[in-house]
Amino acid sequence: MNASIRQFNALLIKEFKEAYRDKRALMVALSMAFFVPVLMVIVVNILIAKNVDNPAIYVHFTGTEYAPKLIKSLQDKNILAFADVPNEDKRQWQQQSIELIIPEHYSERMAQGKVIDIILRADFTEQSLAPPLRRIDGVIQKHSLEIGYKRLLVRGIDTKLLQPIALQIQDTALPSSNAMMISIMLGISLLLVAFMSGLSIAIDSSAGERERNILEMLLCQPVSTLKIVLAKMTCVSSVSVLSIAIMLSLTSFATNFIDLSKLGMSFNIDLATFSVLMLLLIPICFFAAILQLFFAFQAKSFKEAQATVSMLIVVPTTIPYAMMFMDSKPAWLNYAPIAGHSLLMEDIFKGLPIDWFAFAATTAITVALIAALVVILSVRLKSEKVVMALS
Template sequence: MIQFKALLLKELKEAFRDKRALMVALSMGFLMPVVIVAMSKFMIKQAVETPAIYVKFTGAEYAPKMVKQLKDANILAFADVPESDKKLWDKRSVEVIIPETFAQDLQEGKRIDVILRADYSEKSLAAPLRRIEREVRNYSRSIGYKRLLVRGIDIKILNPVQLQEQDTSQPSSNAMIISLMLGLYLLMGAFVSGQSIAVDASAGERERNVLEMLLCQPVKTQNIVLAKLISSALIATLSISIMLSLTTIAVGFVDLSKIGASFSLDFPTVGALMISLVPLCFLAAALQLFVGFQAKTFKEAQSTVAMLVMVPTMIPLALMFIESKPDWIEWVPVSGQSLIMEDLFKGLPIEWATLATTTLLTFVAVTGLVMAMAKRLQSEKVIQSLS
């Protein structure tokens, strides 16, 4: 035990001595809350506000009432565009073409083809084009309703079944913007924060011949691996703890009431999040150390370990496209923690049995990796980067 404490103290000193690696390790914890707040405010603004859309009308004089309805919806003529935005909207070139026969066809009850011309592949035009289409459809629907009323027909016959929606979700479930970003960043933080420490403790120490000197000492190889593992995992745990603490404060600066949502991280939620994320920090550290020991050079280890960041990114995204999830997905490391965090952010009760199973399987995987590394480090080829 004394030897293990000495090894752990040595690894922690090495981790905190390298200020640059420590800064990189903790950067996500400090920067991500700022990113979450900035992106949340931007997305809420886009969802709530209706900024002006400037359209090049052709034949506006033939349909003054429709143009007025569009104007009431803040869809304005290109002549009204401010000078500062004129270049932008000229490049977007959204055009509405109204036929000359609009009034006559409307009087005769014929179908009228109004043309909306724009570059539909331009992502920035997706929301403006939807707004224009919606307003034109509303104008067309209002004319159809008036025609039915003139003929003495009740417009209610068009909607014989009325669906009443009752949302049973918690108010926190509506804060999906923050939940998705925070959940993804927490998973990434577990894998990214200890990355530089793990690579330096494995491939870095081997290149500096420190690893060879350690293995020559009368200590168990398993203790050496465990000390490196705990050191890297503690840095990752510290990073996600900072991220959770700062996010709790930062979310208070986001007005979620505009979208009818609320978001808070109380002590039980934070505790459950830490219980689910700490095993991931150990798993990430174990994977990174394993790859670092397998790599022949420090540069190769950095490149290979960087690819591990894709794991926490791709798995949650893949789960979104699985409609019928099998039960075992809730127990598998990474996917299990991702689903648990999703339920926590929705305000659902914690399923402690699932959390315990996922945690146990994660530590089983960590134990397997530690034993594999301890065995590999007994080979001279691994120590000398010969295989």
């Protein structure tokens, strides 16, 4: 038994030395763990600035003299004339080019109680213009509604007749449940990191060693293929586990730079949440590692292994996105690897009670798949076709 453990330890040390010898490659593998928290801070702060802080919007007005009250309503909401744009922002607003055209007959048709056509001209396919255009539309609609109410009051009609039903909305969601954007971004990123971080090491440890003839020499030694597979899987998955730990730690720190209270949200990764997430995601790291090793060993060359294994990155992104469009999710998704992990992370980030049965079932199924792939790969490594990359 001791000899067997020593063999495994020797194999593991060898794999770690091979994997960690290139510091630049290791930093590239860990780069996403550093990049995602920074990206999240930037994106959320931009969204807060655009949708909550009401920054100035600069519009090319035509016919402002015909509707002074409407222009005043727009100015009160920080929607200003293009002439007021600061010099440093002039190029940006020239490119975006929002135009509001008020017709000459505005006052005449207003007095007659007729509909007035005001033209809002812009590129509505431009994503960056969506918040400004919504704000302009909202102000004009509100101004129009106020005029309509005043007309009814002048005619002696109670405006309450227009609203026979008042819907009182009571949101029972926790403040943490509102942080859906962060939850979705972080959940998918964690799954993506589990599959991406160990990718290069998995390819180098399999197809790379085979091309360098290291694998053939290793298999000539009196050591079982099962130990070789376990050592390689442990080494590859260690990088993914390290990446996830770094990402969660940095995300917890990064949220201090986001004022989520402006969006009515709260988001926090405390020690308990960190521990549960690590417990949930460690099996996924091992699953990703053995899956990558399995496909890399089936490839005939290093380049083919790179192309084949890289396709596995689609798995952790496609499944969560596909579930977002499901109106009613099948019950079995709660226990399936990746799908179940995604749903459990969503509940954890919302601050909801954890379904420990689903947690245990998902983990057990993932571990069973890992064990099956380890056994299958260890058997296949005994085949000369796999070792020599023969057709």
